[in-house]
Ligand SMILES: NC(=O)C1=CN([C@@H]2O[C@H](COP(=O)(O)OP(=O)(O)OC[C@H]3O[C@@H](n4cnc5c(N)ncnc54)[C@H](OP(=O)(O)O)[C@@H]3O)[C@@H](O)[C@H]2O)C=CC1
């Protein structure tokens with residue numbers, strides 16, 4: 218039986234992870250659940266999965282949930298609560314499914330405590346890939362990908378050494394506005410941007426899909442997970458989201474992983490690896506789908522993707538700046554403070570004006586993240 222701590226249990230990945238866990242009750246036991254403010258759903262989850270530790274985002278949320286918790290369940294809140302849920306239990310594996318670079322400290326704490334990481338929270342690797350990977354390798358801890366593309370690559374690699382890989386091909390749906398030109402994006406609404414063509418996901422990653430900042434984050438995530446330079450990571454627009462990514466080997470052979478666009482498959486694979494178990498996701502019917510399409514990603518159409526490659530190549534704190542500026546820009550777009558196209562401008566502005574630092578330590582990454590948040594928050598509101 219694997220013992221699991223789940224960070225972000227009330228979100229899209231979190232709830233699907235609990236579906237997977239509930240469908241294999243003899244395989245998993247939930248040690249900790251951490252969420253932000255959705256106290257009602259968290260309480261339901263606590264009653265069903267009986268974790269030993271629960272954490273919520275704020276003191277207020279803790280006050281709301283406290284009177285209803287079963288006896289014996291320890292309650293924490295805030296950044297320290299996330300760290301406690303990640304590292305303060307007997308869990309074997311920590312599934313990190315919070316949004317944003319707030320996942321960094323708990324992930325590092327879990328690694329230091331020797332836990333296997335099932336990583337959905339890609340922003341953590343983007344903000345501090347070298348620090349996280351150094352810690353994981355020093356502690357002998359595995360980071361198992363949950364993100365669908367990285368799970369696909371992990372499955373295609375199947376343990377092959379990196380010397381045999383020619384390149385990674387990461388597929389991208391093209392997001393909510395893939396059939397529009399850039400000129401047609403001037404007045405798009407939040408509601409339109411939240412309509413992903415293939416996946417049902419949380420708001421932030423759905424907006425990131427529409428700008429392709431998500432693919433940019435995933436390119437950087439792949440660089441750290443699989444150790445390939447950026448010129449051997451390619452992005453292909455694949456509108457059907459059936460091929461989740463591919464690996465080309467040095468002999469020209471290409472391995473692809475296919476499946477219905479359903480996150481329960483990669484979530485479960487990270488939890489059961491190296492084993493596989495039945496999964497309730499709909500099975501693929503290729504005869505019904507008939508055709509699959511691929512085209513190169515246009516960096517002028519999707520500046521956030523170009524900026525992600527540039528920040529990845531620049532290294533140091535540039536990717537932390539890219540990520541933090543994007544988080545703030547998306548939040549400001551969702552709150553109606555900025556137009557959709559300004560998201561790219563906010564990221565570009567932060568990257569142009571940041572102070573580069575090579576080989577940053579954790580404090581320097583956190584400072585760069587905070588600086589970029591301040592810069593992006595002050596980016597002028599259009600008249
Ligand atoms: N959704 C998907 O299919 C995929 C997502 N990912 C990645 O996985 C991560 C999660 O995405 P997704 O599930 O869509 O996001 P959601 O927005 O659906 O969920 C986010 C989770 O984080 C919790 N949270 C928010 N603030 C805090 C806080 N301060 N402290 C603790 N928990 C907090 C939320 O709690 P609450 O709701 O209670 O406030 C919620 O449980 C992201 O990094 C995303 O890029 C990767 C691949 C696919």
Ligand SMILES: CC(=O)[C@@H](O)[C@H](O)COP(=O)(O)O
Nearest residue numbers: 364365389390391392426431
């Ligand atoms: C399901 C998943 O992994 C998301 O990150 C997905 O990749 C979003 O789709 P696109 O970014 O390809 O639109």
Ligand SMILES: [Mn+2]
Nearest residue numbers: 364365366435
């Ligand atoms: Mn993905």
